[in-house]
Amino acid sequence: MSSKKHTIVIVGYGGMGSYHAQLIGENEHLEVAGSFDPLRARQEASEAAGYKAYASYEEVLSDPAVEVVLIATPNDVHKEIAVRALQAGKHVVCEKPVAMSSDEFKEMIAAADESGRVLMVHQNRRWDEDFRVIKQMYETETIGALFQIESRVHGANGIPGDWRHVKEQGGGMLLDWGVHLLDQLLFMIDSKVISVSSTLSYILGNDVDDGFEAVLQFENGIKAIVEVGTTNFITLPRWYVKGIEGSAVIEDWSLNGRIVTRNSESEHREPTPIRAGVGLTKTMAPPSEGSTITEALPPAAELPDGFYNNFVAVIEGNAEPIVKNAEVLRVQNLIEAIFAAAEKNEVIKNFDTYEA
């Protein structure tokens, strides 16, 4: 690692921008050199936090002391800001979703390639502990090979009242939370998505989706259900997964959860039929006593490095990015298939750019 700190200017000093300032402040190889935001109140907030408020984006780009531009603006201006930064010789960290379309993102990748600068997308939820617990189960087959993975995020607050409910700025829940949940799945599951079906929810009356559900079929036989809801006054578990030997649940962000597996040591005993509603059922009776084992969740899988440490190593030429642009492009492409599946009410196939 270089002993000199790399300097970053944060473009878009709203909620995410100021959150990044905090993250960057915690990294010993990076420092915030300032911010640019057209809103006066945010310029003042930046200065109050000790970060120079650049007067214009041109001023940022022409400042040779600035090595990195971090983009935390609404989605519709990511591309222009990124391309101009790359052309000015800056590295770029960009918030998710990286762009309004895969075509836009391809322009951004081309600009990075031409300039020889790094473009990395802040898919930070690859580091979420809940996800990494599932990743651990996937990799080590804690409950046998997983064949069904259900990933849900439920809230009851609707869409935030800012640009996130404006279609032209890339609002809506599929682009907001969806991009995280889909990125996690494609990062974990090394297989082609062979089909997707989906429904988008517009119950709140916005132009953009207030939630969605997508069903993904992978070539390796895994089925994944991805759901985001903002009209859910009761939440279903964050993760629900099924493996050959058992099931697992992670209820919430606090990682309450458990795994329940078949007890291979126990003698097989038929379950006792139960009364369910007005009928009897043996099929849906609880497994007989002793035939299953309930245990705590396994520890989370570790990633090779943190996001910003990895970014530093990448710009110094010492590591591959953990968040690869080919992966981000694949997720963007999947999002477009999910929009198409919902709009046409069809199963969409043959779209995935996966390469083994």
Add this chain to the structure above:
Amino acid sequence: MSSKKHTIVIVGYGGMGSYHAQLIGENEHLEVAGSFDPLRARQEASEAAGYKAYASYEEVLSDPAVEVVLIATPNDVHKEIAVRALQAGKHVVCEKPVAMSSDEFKEMIAAADESGRVLMVHQNRRWDEDFRVIKQMYETETIGALFQIESRVHGANGIPGDWRHVKEQGGGMLLDWGVHLLDQLLFMIDSKVISVSSTLSYILGNDVDDGFEAVLQFENGIKAIVEVGTTNFITLPRWYVKGIEGSAVIEDWSLNGRIVTRNSESEHREPTPIRAGVGLTKTMAPPSEGSTITEALPPAAELPDGFYNNFVAVIEGNAEPIVKNAEVLRVQNLIEAIFAAAEKNEVIKNFDTYEA
């Protein structure tokens, strides 16, 4: 009501047949006159329970004392047994799924029409209390108009080891539990199904599905998810529904559950962002304190009569059947669309025989 008891012979004296004997015994207008089952052990069980074991089906049909034939056999022989009974002038009660296909069921309906006898299918789970609580919420809009209804039945015991895992006999979970869950939805929701997508699970290696998930879109805007699983060591709630004003859950057969609705009396306060994984979220933060109300589930909707009381009134010409054959045909037709959707991996449309 006639003071004389109507006599029923139970064809197929297995688990369901003997369960019917018990139900019929509880009804003051009906009595079990005997059973027919080709297996010697079941003939003995019937006689031990005090019910004459007929030596052949011909003997049942030619016995003028027998008014009703109840069919509780494997699914592949329902049609033949029913048609012969109707042609012999008997009324018929048939277990679900009524037939192997909608074409078979149409033959059965035609035989009933020709003979002027009653054919009624034992869709008994219309009387399940959990379902009737949801029906109450649907009809009285306890949590506002419902727009999403998720109906799940999860077990971990696999498919029962009898004919229910044999394809040629109409095995599999879509035909077994699926027919109940779908019948409940179509009974409750007075709207056309405009599309269905589905996946069937074959994880246990049988010829028949060990579970399925279907997504139904109704013309009135309701989305329904119907899922049956036999490889679920952890169960998701039996019912999860969303309305314009709140959400409701019924966890299990014991009717543990609750409704959570928006508190319209509370001042709107933005929720406080929470740390979720490695990021912050306001969207997925719990609603601010006091902004929601948690209450008990409403009482269950009542049906006009019980299954067997209604059957008696129908054969005496005093009532319409609660389980109508046109409804059962519509469910059978939907099941065929679900099989087709899974096999083709396509969204199936324009199949519903619904008439307003």
